[in-house]
Amino acid sequence: MLPQLIHFFIVLFISVNPLWSKETIVLEEKQLFEAELSLAQKPKIYFIFNIKEKKIHLKARGSLLREWEIEKIRFWGNPVPITPFSLVKKSTPFTAKRESIKPDNYNEKNEFELQALESIYMPTSYSLYMEGGVLIYIRPKPGGLISQLYTLSHIYKWYTISPLQTVWFSLKKRSFTAIDIVLRDKKEAQALYWAFLEGLEAIIF
Amino acid sequence: MVKKKSLVIFFIIWGGLFLGFITLESIGYYIGVQHRAYWKAKSRDTMIGKEGLGEIEKRNKVLKEKLERLSPKGVYIVIDTANNTLYLKKGSNILWQSLVSSGSGNVLEEPGGKRKWVFDTPRGEFEVKAKLKDPTWLKPDWSFIEEGEEIPKNIKERIEVGVLGDYALGFGDGYFIHGTLYTRLLGRNVTHGCIRVGDEDLKAIYRAAPIGTKIFIF
Numbered sequence: 440m441l442p443q444l445i446h447f448f449i450v451l452f453i454s455v456n457p458l459w460s461k462e463t464i465v466l467e468e469k470q471l472f473e474a475e476l477s478l479a480q481k482p483k484i485y486f487i488f489n490i491k492e493k494k495i496h497l498k499a500r501g502s503l504l505r506e507w508e509i510e511k512i513r514f515w516g517n518p519v520p521i522t523p524f525s526l527v528k529k530s531t532p533f534t535a536k537r538e539s540i541k542p543d544n545y546n547e548k549n550e551f552e553l554q555a556l557e558s559i560y561m562p563t564s565y566s567l568y569m570e571g572g573v574l575i576y577i578r579p580k581p582g583g584l585i586s587q588l589y590t591l592s593h594i595y596k597w598y599t600i601s602p603l604q605t606v607w608f609s610l611k612k613r614s615f616t617a618i619d620i621v622l623r624d625k626k627e628a629q630a631l632y633w634a635f636l637e638g639l640e641a642i643i644f
Numbered sequence: 645m646v647k648k649k650s651l652v653i654f655f656i657i658w659g660g661l662f663l664g665f666i667t668l669e670s671i672g673y674y675i676g677v678q679h680r681a682y683w684k685a686k687s688r689d690t691m692i693g694k695e696g697l698g699e700i701e702k703r704n705k706v707l708k709e710k711l712e713r714l715s716p717k718g719v720y721i722v723i724d725t726a727n728n729t730l731y732l733k734k735g736s737n738i739l740w741q742s743l744v745s746s747g748s749g750n751v752l753e754e755p756g757g758k759r760k761w762v763f764d765t766p767r768g769e770f771e772v773k774a775k776l777k778d779p780t781w782l783k784p785d786w787s788f789i790e791e792g793e794e795i796p797k798n799i800k801e802r803i804e805v806g807v808l809g810d811y812a813l814g815f816g817d818g819y820f821i822h823g824t825l826y827t828r829l830l831g832r833n834v835t836h837g838c839i840r841v842g843d844e845d846l847k848a849i850y851r852a853a854p855i856g857t858k859i860f861i862f
Contacts, residue, residue: 465700472707479714482769484862499769499860501711503736504722516676537762540752542792555833556749558726602672609675633726634862636767 467644470521474642475501478523485523486641488575488618495620497634507631510580511621515601517572517614523640524569529632535560561629564589569641572614579628580621593619618643720858721772721821721849723839725765728831730821730841732852739852742845743830744821747837754789761786763836766819770859774814775850779822780805786836809843811850815859821849 471487478485479501487496495507538554564578576597581590601617608615622628635641719739722731725746732740747765754760783802788795796802809823824830824840834840841849 462697465697465704468704469700469707472704472711476707476711476714479711484768484860497862500714500716500858502715502720502733502860504860504862505724538748538750540750540790542752542755542789554750557833561726599669602669602676605672605675606668630726 467521471642471644474522478640478642483639485639486635488620488641488643490644495631505630505634507627508623509620510623511619513597513619515597515617515619516605516608517616519571519573519616519618519643521642521644523642524571524573525640526567526569526635526637528568529565529635529637530568531562531565531632533562535562558626558629558633561632563625563628564593565628565632567635571616572608573616573618573643575618575620577620577622577628577631579625580623582625716858718854718857719852720860721853723765723859723861725767725833725861728833730839730845730849732849740845740848742841742849744845745824745826745829745832745834745840747835748833752786752790754785759785761836765835765837765839765861766817767861770815770819770861772813772853772855772857772859773816774812775853775855776812776814778810779808779812779820781808784818809841809846811846813850813853821859822846 475485475487475498479498484497484499484504487498489496490512493509493512495509496503497505497507535556537556564576567575567577569575576593578590578593579586581587597617597619604615604617622631715735719732719734722733723729723744723746724731728744728746730740730742730744731738748763750763752761752763781804782799783804785795807825808820809825812820812822814820819838821839821841823843823846826834826840827842830840830842
């Protein structure tokens with residue numbers, strides 16, 4: 440009896456879910472094309488967070504420049520309209536600092552020892568504050584003990600703070616969306632931090 | 645008796661707080677689900693009402709073609725400054741790939757604090773504006789300041805031959821894709837903003853990329 444009941448609910452869910460209807464797919468495609476066209480006409484690079492394919496695309500003029508694969512993704516709050524959002528702020532507890540060159544100490548040998556701002560010094564876990572109340576958490580797949588601990592604290596925050604934020608923003612009649620993205624490894628997360636400059640626009644599809 | 649009473653108060657307070665928290669959490673979950681249903685229904689009703697599904701499919705085809713027309717025609721250059729890699733591409737095909745050096749991100753301040761330079765490679769869309777063979781470097785002010793030397797008044801004292809390699813491709817504001825003497829630093833962020841490339845790679849890029857070639861840097 441139970442398997443039949445589960446089957447019934449699955450069929451019912453699939454048949455009524457507007458997410459998977461042809462109309463929705465065509466409409467979402469239209470919105471995506473329109474949004475991307477508005478970005479591709481500008482001489483700027485832009486991002487597309489393709490939730491369905493679990494990929495992040497960095498593009499310019501409609502051409503793909505780089506791709507990140509998403510390991511895991513989850514959402515909270517309002518669904519995001521398919522329209523460009525610009526990155527307002529990148530937030531992380533630790534940011535790499537730029538080195539100052541001291542002219543007095545300069546010599547040719549020194550040049551090879553320069554401490555440069557490279558992608559390996561970029562944070563691996565951070566938040567992207569987008570326009571329109573969209574908050575994206577980025578982190579790599581947990582590896583070591585510290586990373587596991589961070590993940591635990593993040594999960595706790597995700598399931599307790601996010602619903603409260605939803606209520607808060609709803610009372611204030613403001614839109615709020617939280618997206619939690621886990622990337623393949625540290626290097627991928629650092630590269631995304633490096634490439635996603637404040638002011639750049641993105642579409643979440 | 646007093647102990648028992650305080651224990652009851654303790655449980656009432658914490659139980660109340662816990663229940664309040666759970667209620668808020670549930671409301672949060674409920675609102676999330678409601679929002680999702682609302683958005684889907686709204687977008688479907690308002691848009692399908694105006695034009696039929698077939699019309700929207702036709703429009704999608706036109707939009708897709710428009711988007712494809714925006715893609716660079718011919719070869720274009722993509723520079724990934726995080727991985728210090730340059731790609732020469734045509735369509736989605738990689739024709740050439742090379743290790744490069746890009747901006748160090750370091751900061752230089754003129755003694756006295758009058759001027760400040762940040763040695764970043766600019767990001768975004770650019771194009772090849774100039775192609776030079778056997779380029780000479782006209783040393784800018786920051787180069788003298790960095791080396792602790794006095795800025796010369798005579799322009800001839802700024803000319804340096806051979807440091808930019810055999811070729812240079814200018815992409816605006818004094819930034820170039822050029823050769824380097826420091827080939828062992830390829831793959832690292834060490835430049836003052838220009839893109840340094842190894843000799844063989846530079847030759848291939850120089851030959852393949854005419855003036856007007858799009859350059860995308862990220």
